[in-house]
Amino acid sequence: xxxxxxxxxxxxxxxxxxxxxxxxxxxxxxxxxxxxxxxxxxxxxxxxxxxxxxxxxxxxxxxxxxxxxxxxxxxxxxxxxxxxxxxxxxxxxxxxxxxxxxxxxxxxxxxxxxxxxxxxxxxxxxxxxxxxxxxxxxxxxxxxxxxxxxxxxxxxxxxxxxxxxxxxxxxxxxxxxxxxxxxxxxxxxxxxxxxxxxxxxxxxxxxxxxxxxxxxxxxxxxxxxxxxxxxxxxxxxxxxxxxxxxxxxxxxxxxxxxxxxxxxxxxxxxxxxxxxxxxxxxxxxxxxxxxxxxxxxxxxxxxxxxxxxxxxxxxxxxxxxxxxxxxxxxxxxxxxxxxxxxxxxxxxxxxxxxxxxxxxxxxxxxxxxxxxxxxxxxxxxxxxxxxxxx
Amino acid sequence: xxxxxxxxxxxxxxxxxxxxxxxxxxxxxxxxxxxxxxxxxxxxxxxxxxxxxxxxxxxxxxxxxxxxxxxxxxxxxxxxxxxxxxxxxxxxxxxxxxxxxxxxxxxxxxxxxxxxxxxxxxxxxxxxxxxxxxxxxxxxxxxxxxxxxxxxxxxxxxxxxxxxxxxxxxxxxxxxxxxxxxxxxxxxxxxxxxxxxxxxxxxxxxxxxxxxxxxxxxxxxxxxxxxxxxxxxxxxxxxxxxxxxxxxxxxxxxxxxxxxxxxxxxxxxxxxxxxxxxxxxxxxxxxxxxxxxxxxxxxxxxxxxxxxxxxxxxxxxxxxxxxxxxxxxxxxxxxxxxxxxxxxxxxxxxxxxxxxxxxxxxxxxxxxxxxxxx
Amino acid sequence: xxxxxxxxxxxxxxxxxxxxxxxxxxxxxxxxxxxxxxxxxxxxxxxxxxxxxxxxxxxxxxxxxxxxxxxxxxxxxxxxxxxxxxxxxxxxxxxxxxxxxxxxxxxxxxxxxxxxxxxxxxxxxxxxxxxxxxxxxxxxxxxxxxxxxxxxxxxxxxxxxxxxxxxxxxxxxxxxxxxxxxxxxxxx
Numbered sequence: 001x002x003x004x005x006x007x008x009x010x011x012x013x014x015x016x017x018x019x020x021x022x023x024x025x026x027x028x029x030x031x032x033x034x035x036x037x038x039x040x041x042x043x044x045x046x047x048x049x050x051x052x053x054x055x056x057x058x059x060x061x062x063x064x065x066x067x068x069x070x071x072x073x074x075x076x077x078x079x080x081x082x083x084x085x086x087x088x089x090x091x092x093x094x095x096x097x098x099x100x101x102x103x104x105x106x107x108x109x110x111x112x113x114x115x116x117x118x119x120x121x122x123x124x125x126x127x128x129x130x131x132x133x134x135x136x137x138x139x140x141x142x143x144x145x146x147x148x149x150x151x152x153x154x155x156x157x158x159x160x161x162x163x164x165x166x167x168x169x170x171x172x173x174x175x176x177x178x179x180x181x182x183x184x185x186x187x188x189x190x191x192x193x194x195x196x197x198x199x200x201x202x203x204x205x206x207x208x209x210x211x212x213x214x215x216x217x218x219x220x221x222x223x224x225x226x227x228x229x230x231x232x233x234x235x236x237x238x239x240x241x242x243x244x245x246x247x248x249x250x251x252x253x254x255x256x257x258x259x260x261x262x263x264x265x266x267x268x269x270x271x272x273x274x275x276x277x278x279x280x281x282x283x284x285x286x287x288x289x290x291x292x293x294x295x296x297x298x299x300x301x302x303x304x305x306x307x308x309x310x311x312x313x314x315x316x317x318x319x320x321x322x323x324x325x326x327x328x329x330x331x332x333x334x335x336x337x338x339x340x341x342x343x344x345x346x347x348x349x350x351x352x353x354x355x356x357x358x359x360x361x362x363x364x365x366x367x368x369x370x371x372x373x374x375x376x377x378x379x380x381x382x383x384x385x386x387x388x389x390x
Numbered sequence: 391x392x393x394x395x396x397x398x399x400x401x402x403x404x405x406x407x408x409x410x411x412x413x414x415x416x417x418x419x420x421x422x423x424x425x426x427x428x429x430x431x432x433x434x435x436x437x438x439x440x441x442x443x444x445x446x447x448x449x450x451x452x453x454x455x456x457x458x459x460x461x462x463x464x465x466x467x468x469x470x471x472x473x474x475x476x477x478x479x480x481x482x483x484x485x486x487x488x489x490x491x492x493x494x495x496x497x498x499x500x501x502x503x504x505x506x507x508x509x510x511x512x513x514x515x516x517x518x519x520x521x522x523x524x525x526x527x528x529x530x531x532x533x534x535x536x537x538x539x540x541x542x543x544x545x546x547x548x549x550x551x552x553x554x555x556x557x558x559x560x561x562x563x564x565x566x567x568x569x570x571x572x573x574x575x576x577x578x579x580x581x582x583x584x585x586x587x588x589x590x591x592x593x594x595x596x597x598x599x600x601x602x603x604x605x606x607x608x609x610x611x612x613x614x615x616x617x618x619x620x621x622x623x624x625x626x627x628x629x630x631x632x633x634x635x636x637x638x639x640x641x642x643x644x645x646x647x648x649x650x651x652x653x654x655x656x657x658x659x660x661x662x663x664x665x666x667x668x669x670x671x672x673x674x675x676x677x678x679x680x681x682x683x684x685x686x687x688x689x690x691x692x693x694x695x696x697x698x699x700x701x702x703x704x705x706x707x708x709x710x711x712x713x714x715x716x717x718x719x720x721x722x723x724x725x726x727x728x729x730x731x732x733x734x735x736x737x738x739x740x741x742x743x744x745x746x747x748x749x750x751x752x753x754x755x756x757x758x759x760x761x762x763x764x
Numbered sequence: 765x766x767x768x769x770x771x772x773x774x775x776x777x778x779x780x781x782x783x784x785x786x787x788x789x790x791x792x793x794x795x796x797x798x799x800x801x802x803x804x805x806x807x808x809x810x811x812x813x814x815x816x817x818x819x820x821x822x823x824x825x826x827x828x829x830x831x832x833x834x835x836x837x838x839x840x841x842x843x844x845x846x847x848x849x850x851x852x853x854x855x856x857x858x859x860x861x862x863x864x865x866x867x868x869x870x871x872x873x874x875x876x877x878x879x880x881x882x883x884x885x886x887x888x889x890x891x892x893x894x895x896x897x898x899x900x901x902x903x904x905x906x907x908x909x910x911x912x913x914x915x916x917x918x919x920x921x922x923x924x925x926x927x928x929x930x931x932x933x934x935x936x937x938x939x940x941x942x943x944x945x946x947x948x949x950x951x952x
Contacts, residue, residue, distance in 0.1 A: 047526040143406055147745075224521060225592055228746070314592045315519030317746045318428060372595045438912035446924055450931050481806040609858055612836050612886030623858060630861050697806030698838070698854050698865065711854070713842050726838040726854075734889050763912055 020112045024101050032256040033063035039307050046311035073245030078141050081242065085139030090243070090250040092132030096125045097254045097261065104264045105190045107274050107291040118190040119167050122265065123160070126220065129254070130156040133229070136251070137239035148238025151318050152222065152229035158325040159219035159226075165333035166213040169340045170202055170269055173353070185344055190265075194273035201272035205353045208336055208360035210270050212329055214305065217262045219325070221255065224310040228318055259306065260299070267298035328367050332360055403431055406745070410439050416513060416752070417759030421736070428744045433737045437730075440763040448723040453479050453554055453690045456723065460710075461548035463725055464761045466509055469495075469502040470703035471761075472552040474710040477633065478699040479554040482692045482714050490679035491556035492634050497569060497672045498542070498551070499634075499701075500665040504576050505535040506704035507658045507665075510756045511583050514655060517753035518596055524586060531579035534572050541568065554690060556682035566673055573666050580662050588659070597652035601739040601751035604649060611738075612731040615706025616657045617755055621649035627702040639671050651754040658756070691718045698726075705729050705756055725764050729757040787831070787862055794828040795821050808854075808863040818851070818868040819878040825855060825864065826883055832857045833864060839880065839890035841898045843926045848872050849898055853880065870900065879905040897925040 011019075037052065037060060044051030052059030077086055103118040105111050115121055130153055137149015174196045176184045187193060193202075203210050219226040230238040240251050267273055274291035286294070316324065339356050342348070409420035418439035424432040444463050448456040457472050464471040473495060480487060508528040515524025536546045542561050543551035551558050562568075587593045603611075608618045618625055626643035628636040644660045646653035692714040700709040706728025713722040732755045740748040786809040788802050798817035803810040813821045825833045833855040842850040853866040870877060879902040880887035891902045892911040902908070913924070923929060 043521065047523050048530060049526060143404060147404075147406075224519065227519075310521055311523050312586065313520060313590065314515075314587075314596055316592055317596060317744055319744065320595055368591060372591045372598075438910075438914065441912040443924060446929075446931065478806075609835055610885050612884065625858055631863075695806055696810075698808065698863075699806075700837070707837065709838055709854070711838060711840060711852070722840075722842045724838065724840040726840075730889060731886060734886065 017112065024112055025098070028098075028101060028257060028260065029253075031260060032253055033067065035256045035260060035303065036063045036066070036252075038303070039310075042304065042307045043311050046308070067249065070245055070249040075245045075247065076242070078242050080141040082139045082141070085135045086242075087247075089132050089136035089139055089239075090247045090254075092135060093129045094132075094250045094254040094257075096128040096132075097257045099125050100258070100261045103190055104261060105194050105268050105273055106264070106295060107288050108191075110288070111191070114189065114191050117188050119171055119188040119193075119269075122261075123164050123167065126258070127156075127160060129258075133239050136243070140239065140242040142242050145239050145241050148229045148241070152239060154318065155219055155222070155226060155229060155321055158322050159216045159329075162212050162325060162329035162333050163216035163220060165330070165337055166209045166216060167269065169209050169333065169337050170206055172337070172340045173205070173344060173350070190268055194268050194275050196275075197272035198275045198278070201270065201276045203270045205350050205357070206270070206336075207354065207357035208332065208364070209357065211361055211364065212333055212336075213266065213270065214302075216325075216329065217266070218306065218309065219321070221258055221262060221306070223259075223306055225313045225315045226321055228315055228321065259303065263299040263302035263306075264295065266302040267295055271298040271301070273298070323371070324368070328364065328371070332364060336360060408749075410436075416757055419752075419757070419759055419762075421748075421752075423745065423748060425745055428746075430740050430743055430745060430748050433740050433748065435733065435736055437733070437759070437762050440759045442764070444764040445723050445725060449720060452718040453692065453720070456720070457552065458548065458550050460725075461550055462760060463727070463764050464703060464705075464708065464758060465547055466758050467502045467506040467704045467708075468547060468549050469498045469552070470701060470708055472549065473499055473634075474699050474701045474703075474708050475712075476552045476554045477701065478697050478710045478712040479690065479692065481697040481699060482695050482712060483554065483690065485555045485686075486683055487556055488680045488683060489635075490677060491681040493672050493676045494557060494561060494565075494681070495552060496634050496636070497669050497676070498539075500669045500672070501535055501538070501569070501572065503704045504662050504665045505532045507662050508532050508535075508576075508579065510658055510704075511587075511655075514750075514753045514756075515587065517750050518587075518593060520586070524583060527579060527582050527586070531576055534575045538568050538572050553682065553686075555686050556680075560681055566676070569669065569673060573669060576662065576666055580659065580666075583659060588656070594652065596746075596750065597650065597655060597754075598648070599650055599652075600743060600747045601651045601754060602649050603735055603739050607738065608649075608735070611735045613706070613735060614728050614731065615702070615704070616644075616661060617654055617706065617732050617735075619643060619645045620653035620657045622647050627700055627707060631700070633699075633701055635672075635675075638675070639668055641668055651750055654754045654756075689718055691716070700726065703728060705758065705761065706732060708761075725761075727761045727764060729755070729759075729761045733757055733762055787864060790828075790830050791825070791864065794824050794831055797824070805865055808865050810865040810867060812867050812869070815868050815870055815877060818866070819880060819883065822853060822855075822866060822880055822883045825866070830860075831862075831864075832859050834858055834884075836880070836884040836886040836890075837863075839887050839894065841894045841900060841925075843898060844869075845927050846872070849875055849900060849926075851877060851894065851900065875900045876903060877901070878903050881906060897923060899923040899926065 040062065041051040041059070052062035055061045055065045077083065100122055102112045103115050103121055133152040133156065134149045137145045137147075137152065140146070171188050171193065172186050174185065174187045174193050176187045176189075176192050176196065178184050187196075218224075222229055230240070240248055243251065274286070274295050278286045278291075278294075336357070340353065343350065343353055403424050403426050406423045406425060407420065408423060410418040412419075420436040420439070422434045422436070423430050442462075444459045448459050451459070457475055460471040460475040461468040479485070508531045512525040512528025512532075515528070516522070539549060540546050542565070543549040543558070545551075603613075603617075603621055605618075605621045605623045608621045608623060613621075614625060622645055624643045624645050627633070629641070629643050641664055644657050644664060646657050694714060694716050696711070696713040698709055698711045700707050702708075707726065708728055709724075709726030711722075711724040711726060712720050715721040736752060736755065739751050743751070786802075786804070788809055791802075791809070791811055792800065795811070795813070798821050799814050800821070801812040803812065822833075825831055835856040835858050837854040837856045838852075839854075840852050842852060844850060848869045848871045850867050850869050855864045855866060856862075868877070875898070877900060879891060881891065882904065888905075888907065889911055891905055892907070892909065894900050895902055895905070895908065896910040896913050913922075
């Protein structure tokens with residue numbers, strides 16, 4: 001089978017796929033290093049300090065220096081660590097994240113592959129890295145690592161549901177123009193989702209979903225305030241405590257690559273990707289370079305918000321974190337899916353979605369506030385537990 | 391509620407060792423936690439990693455050299471530590487201290503209280519999980535105060551500035567203006583912390599109801615300082631047994647009702663504001679004058695006797711029990727450490743709470759290991 | 765306000781101290797069942813109790829309605845070499861805001877005392893420290909482990925705060941330790 005790429009006709013599909021993959025991997029590595037640098041600088045500015053300034057002009061080569069240092073480190077393995085589990089874990093965290101790049105829509109018609117089930121693929125593939133975290137935690141032969149791994153697994157599984165439901169509620173109401181002029185609703189194809197936002201981005205119709213996606217995304221990325229797996233008493237690294245050198249840098253890169261994917265997805269699904277605001281001004285799409293800039297700008301909004309939250313907010317305890325997901329986010333998302341379904345079936349005007357979404361945001365804050373200010377029930381003391389057991 | 395596992399599962403409790411090298415234990419402190427899932431069943435603290443025998447060393451050093459040792463037992467609030475020691479020497483030797491020296495001592499002790507409480511706020515912010523912002527804010531404020539101390543005594547942290555009878559030397563000429571600058575910056579720092587943490591829902595969720603100790607238990611265990619005031623007991627030595635000129639100042643001990651971690655944070659935050667106000671009052675009353683009594687013997691020899699002098703250090707009651715049997719060295723010097731007494735309560739406060747809570751509770755007691763271990 | 769030393773001429777002219785204005789009358793009443801002797805300290809009243817009655821006396825002081833010493837400030841010991849080891853308790857009353865120091869003397873051959881944890885829980889760690897530093901055994905202590913000393917030191921015969929324990933090896937080289945009234949070479 002052959003296809004065309006960059007205007008070259010009749011290229012074998014395998015070669016074409018390989019070229020795209022290599023391009024994306026190269027691009028992504030550079031961008032991830034830029035993200036690491038950006039985080040350090042932005043966090044530093046929040047904290048009234050400067051961040052890296054010495055390596056290279058304005059400290060721009062700091063990530064390169066860190067990468068070189070990490071590559072040069074000794075690769076340690078604890079003696080009692082299970083060799084297969086310990087050594088395979090970084091791959092299981094790293095590879096699924098990279099596989100997630102397959103469906104990310106950068107600009108019009110330019111992705112590694114355009115899949116009809118793009119969103120499903122994305123959700124499925126990011127679920128695999130939870131296995132990697134558990135393997136890292138268990139295989140390290142270290143109690144802190146195991147606790148961190150268990151917490152990561154619990155958190156990852158808990159927040160998958162609101163994340164998936166958020167994406168589903170968007171995918172449900174996407175308008176896809178068919179060839180015969182009819183409009184079908186519902187699509188998992190990311191290209192179509194972006195194209196449907198030609199005039200109005202999805203954030204307008206689904207404000208609550210955006211908030212929940214942001215929160216669940218933070219949890220899936222294991223970022224503050226959900227970084228308790230890696231904040232094991234605040235610096236000891238959770239499941240990654242026994243890793244050093246390249247293996248550790250794979251975890252680190254995977255975290256930032258996941259951040260990049262999540263931000264590009266956010267830009268595509270909620271902010272209109274490369275399609276908005278082009279649809280307001282013309283019927284045609286903007287040139288590719290303008291689209292790329294647009295997508296980059298939208299993705300950086302998400303990234304900046306993630307960094308901002310990291311600099312400002314304490315972390316949640318594991319029971320509060322799980323309670324928040326199961327008792328607050330999940331019911332809200334289920335309600336949102338139902339409302340979306342009703343709008344779809346009865347063909348109600350979409351403004352109802354906006355109104356319901358805004359009410360949902362208010363409800364979210366109210367529920368959180370009530371839960372926080374409730375007098376906390378103290379867990380049973382040891383003496384009480386003993387007397388009850390008797 | 392913690393639910394017991396069904397009986398056909400055989401579960402084991404996990405023993406976790408926290409410390410002595412650990413970023414959250416505020417020094418070399420070790421505790422062994424026995425946890426069941428996430429709940430702490432038992433907690434055994436081990437101290438003594440920083441024991442340097444300060445009490446024994448002071449028995450062999452005269453009454454001027456001992457001041458340096460007192461600095462090092464409480465390096466975050468060194469002026470308060472020196473104060474107890476020199477007051478004990480003055481009590482035994484019946485030495486009169488000039489007024490100006492007393493007022494300056496009060497100003498420096500209150501400034502040290504501010505800087506010590508900022509240190510608490512910064513470290514506590516890290517314990518709770520905010521990545522670094524409160525820590526840097528705290529350091530920003532502490533730097534202004536420590537710079538002032540360096541201008542006065544030459545040292546940033548271990549001042550050795552108080553002497554029996556007064557101060558070592560006169561403060562610099564622009565002392566008052568510098569102090570007012572520092573106070574303005576500290577006031578802004580309090581506002582920053584208040585805005586960052588106090589109303590933050592996650593912070594409230596993490597700290598309210600955690601680490602509770604009742605007023606009766608606190609008195610029974612001999613706690614002191616902001617930790618006991620957060621449980622509702624208005625025990626502030628500056629008010630109950632005033633020393634220096636605290637009886638001339640207008641203030642009330644700050645208390646809170648909850649006895650939990652959040653209240654300890656609030657009490658310390660408000661104490662910074664209170665100290666700013668107290669320093670303002672002291673500056674109004676500061677007059678020029680001598681700072682040492684007219685005839686101070688170079689080598690101090692004290693008559694026989696004993697004294698237990700207690701002052702309100704930022705962490706609680708810092709007491710110096712000095713026994714003199716004549717001569718120029720104390721026969722026995724006992725440092726009553728506030729942190730040691732407060733640390734005894736850690737187990738009681740933490741059992742039954744989660745692991746992450748145990749770290750926060752330790753942070754909220756605000757220990758400095760050099761005082762615990764001496 | 766230290767205790768006056770007895771010396772030849774002055775003793776007839778100093779009237780015996782009646783301890784008026786201090787807590788002595790109330791303390792005397794509360795401790796009427798035991799043998800007690802007062803003394804003045806720089807700030808507080810000091811009372812001396814015999815070893816066998818100390819814990820009982822402390823309990824009486826805590827539960828007395830007028831005195832109500834509910835707060836143990838400090839518990840320590842002083843090594844008086846040949847005269848024995850004094851165990852010192854500093855008491856405070858949160859409700860009444862007054863202080864008292866209680867002392868008892870233990871002979872060097874027999875440094876055993878009952879634990880004060882039955883009266884105040886605060887005595888727990890304080891007694892552990894006194895036990896390891898002075899070699900005092902507190903009977904009935906719930907947790908008699910060393911507090912500050914490292915694990916590899918044999919604590920049956922090493923008690924650092926006793927005067928008989930050497931200050932440091934340099935003691936031998938530099939005489940009585942550091943001080944200004946000494947002209948040894950290498951003086952700082």
